[in-house]
Amino acid sequence: MKTSVKALFYLMVLLSLSCQKKEVEPDIFSEEVQKVAPQNIIDDLRSWGVSIHSGVTPPDIEGVFTLDYRILVRTYDPDDKSQNGFRITPHRLAFSEQSADNQLVKTEFREIGKASSDSWGKGAVSGSGNKFTFFEEEVYGNSNGVYLRYINVISGEISESGIKDFHEVNAYIKEKTSEAPSHVVQKIGQFQLFKNKDNRISSRTDKL
Numbered sequence: 001m002k003t004s005v006k007a008l009f010y011l012m013v014l015l016s017l018s019c020q021k022k023e024v025e026p027d028i029f030s031e032e033v034q035k036v037a038p039q040n041i042i043d044d045l046r047s048w049g050v051s052i053h054s055g056v057t058p059p060d061i062e063g064v065f066t067l068d069y070r071i072l073v074r075t076y077d078p079d080d081k082s083q084n085g086f087r088i089t090p091h092r093l094a095f096s097e098q099s100a101d102n103q104l105v106k107t108e109f110r111e112i113g114k115a116s117s118d119s120w121g122k123g124a125v126s127g128s129g130n131k132f133t134f135f136e137e138e139v140y141g142n143s144n145g146v147y148l149r150y151i152n153v154i155s156g157e158i159s160e161s162g163i164k165d166f167h168e169v170n171a172y173i174k175e176k177t178s179e180a181p182s183h184v185v186q187k188i189g190q191f192q193l194f195k196n197k198d199n200r201i202s203s204r205t206d207k208l
Helices: 002-019 030-035 039-047
Strands: 064-069 068-072 092-095 103-111 119-130 129-143 145-158 160-177 192-196 202-205
Touching: 030 119, 030 129, 039 160, 064 160, 103 129
Parallel strands: none
Antiparallel strands: 064 092, 064 202, 068 192, 092 103, 103 119, 119 129, 129 145, 145 160, 160 192, 160 202
């Protein structure tokens, strides 16, 4: 009799749990993000293990961060693993002038020890809670026209001490024109992926 009562109790618990709705973060992105990275590109990046955080309520990510543990985990040719594990030259990354709704922000990269920055940009931010993903589109070309359109992505979880679970996509090839010169060998959908060695944090610092 006791066994039957226990079985009935466990069955009622299981039924109760199955009826509860799981809270799942909606996989939605703002129009600004979708202009840069359509869903098919987001899906492709995720299929290669890139953390892309959805949502339209991203956190405040302003600050300067030291990128001194980045290693290459995927080169443009995914079958070429000869350079995997290569440590990237340390840089600092600044996020600044984030919009009131946190969905747009400026970036600046500078190699540590140098007086001037390597690159500047502005892009869209997705995410919710403390998790975010930054998307930026750039072009490569000259006076004869644009040869490539590519996307840079930075993703992670912001904290008081820095960025955890840091992922950086360098130059995902979005478009390539037939006029591109022969030295532009990258193909549509190819990209480089960097992560922090041993999943170390990209710590906050005071200045570039």
